[in-house]
Amino acid sequence: MQVVRRIREMQKISDKLRKEGKRIGLVPTMGYLHEGHVSLVRKAKERSDSVVASIFVNPTQFGPGEDFERYPRDEEGDKAKLDKAGVEFLFIPEAKEMYPPRYQTYIEATEVSKGLCGDFRPGHFRGVATVVAKLFNIVKPHVAVFGEKDYQQLLVIKRMVEDLNFDVEIIPGTLIREEDGIAMSSRNTYLPAAGRKRATVLHRSLEKGKNLFESGERRASALVHAVRKSIESVEGVSVQYVEIRDAETLERVDQVSGPAVIAVAAMVGPVRLIDNITIGGEK
Ligand code: AMP
Numbered sequence: 001m002q003v004v005r006r007i008r009e010m011q012k013i014s015d016k017l018r019k020e021g022k023r024i025g026l027v028p029t030m031g032y033l034h035e036g037h038v039s040l041v042r043k044a045k046e047r048s049d050s051v052v053a054s055i056f057v058n059p060t061q062f063g064p065g066e067d068f069e070r071y072p073r074d075e076e077g078d079k080a081k082l083d084k085a086g087v088e089f090l091f092i093p094e095a096k097e098m099y100p101p102r103y104q105t106y107i108e109a110t111e112v113s114k115g116l117c118g119d120f121r122p123g124h125f126r127g128v129a130t131v132v133a134k135l136f137n138i139v140k141p142h143v144a145v146f147g148e149k150d151y152q153q154l155l156v157i158k159r160m161v162e163d164l165n166f167d168v169e170i171i172p173g174t175l176i177r178e179e180d181g182i183a184m185s186s187r188n189t190y191l192p193a194a195g196r197k198r199a200t201v202l203h204r205s206l207e208k209g210k211n212l213f214e215s216g217e218r219r220a221s222a223l224v225h226a227v228r229k230s231i232e233s234v235e236g237v238s239v240q241y242v243e244i245r246d247a248e249t250l251e252r253v254d255q256v257s258g259p260a261v262i263a264v265a266a267m268v269g270p271v272r273l274i275d276n277i278t279i280g281g282e283k
Contacts, residue, residue: 001082001087001088001089001090002088002089003090004089004091004092005091006093006097007097007098010093011140014052014139017049022048022050023048023049023143024049024050024052024141024143025045025048025050025051025052025143025144026044026051026052026053026054026136026139026141026143026145026168027041027051027052028054028144029053029054029055030056030186031055031056031075031078032071032072032073032074032078033074033078033082033186034185035184036147036175036176036183036185037053037081037147038081039147039173039174040146040147040173041085041086041087043145043173044145047143047145047169047171048143050088050089052087052089052091052139053082053089053090054091054092054093054139055090056091056092056095056098056131056135057073058128058131060123060127060130060131061124061125061127061128063122066121067187067190071186072187072190078090091135091138093138098131106126106129107126107129107133107160108126108129109125109129109156109160109163112125112156112159112249112250113129113152113156115243116243116245116263117152117274118152119241120240120241120272125153125156128156129156129157129160132144133160133164136166136168141168142167142169143169143170144169144170144171145170145172146171146172147174147176148278149175149176149183149185149274149276151250151263152250154172155250157170158170175275175276180200181200181203182196182202182203183203183273183275185273187271187272188273190271191271192269194236195271198234198235198236198237198269199237199273201230201231201234202231202237202264202273204230205226205264206227206264206275206277207277208226208227208230209223209230209262210277210279213256213279214279219255220244220252220253220254221254223256223262224244227242227264228242231264236268237266238266239266240266240267240272241265242263242264243262243264244256244262244263246259246260247259247260256279256280257280259279259280260279261277261279262276262277262278262279264276
């Protein structure tokens with residue numbers, strides 16, 4: 001695996017790969033990798049000839065008071081995992097080259113960024129869309145894989161690609177969980193043992209919502225209420241939101257009549273976690 005740190009060098013490599021007729025698959029990450037990330041690499045490998053992974057803790061998607069400075073890092077561990085998974089190029093740009101002085105261009109997918117995490121992390125999806133657009137211009141991928149763990153992010157990227165005519169196919173990657181049901185996340189490392197146990201309530205509650213749906217409940221309000229109540233039954237866990245949205249468009253739904261996603265965000269002590277589950281059949 002070749003590590004590439006400069007933008008121009010990455011562009012040259014991608015130009016060469018394209019000239020050779022290779023399909024390029026991109027997996028963008030912020031590092032501190034786990035099995036969820038590796039599953040995206042596997043998916044990218046199935047769909048391309050050369051996989052490029054990126055590690056970049058993107059400053060523009062963090063708000064004031066968020067964890068930008070203390071986001072966990074393990075470059076050596078990450079390299080070993082990506083190399084083993086068959087990544088050919090690892091792109092690790094520097095913030096000062098990605099956002100040089102006088103940088104001033106941003107991308108915003110307006111409607112899909114509203115509600116859910118958009119309400120609690122103002123500017124977050126603008127930062128995400130912007131950095132992903134930049135990565136697309138640098139890596140020039142044919143396909144790019146994004147996890148369903150960050151469901152709203154996936155739909156923001158899909159919207160951006162469609163609206164701005166990026167010639168990239170966006171492939172969703174299944175949400176990968178730990179054995180106890182917790183959605184894998186680099187941020188799980190912030191959880192102390194007690195918090196970790198409490199955090200399992202998120203997935204359990206989403207499953208309850210799904211079961212309720214499968215036993216015939218179609219009213220979004222009733223499903224949301226049940227999930228929220230279940231999460232709030234655990235001390236030390238406070239809900240930021242529980243919402244049900246259309247799985248394709250992320251539009252609000254009152255009655256679940258097609259594929260939908262139940263999405264939650266909660267604070268487990270000082271740690272913010274998100275999770276989701278899809279209901280109502282295939283997306
Ligand atoms: P991150 O490093 O957290 O920015 O995530 C990079 C990519 O990995 C994003 O597309 C995430 O949605 C995806 N990802 C993170 N956690 C998981 C997970 N547990 N299962 C599947 N994909 C994930």
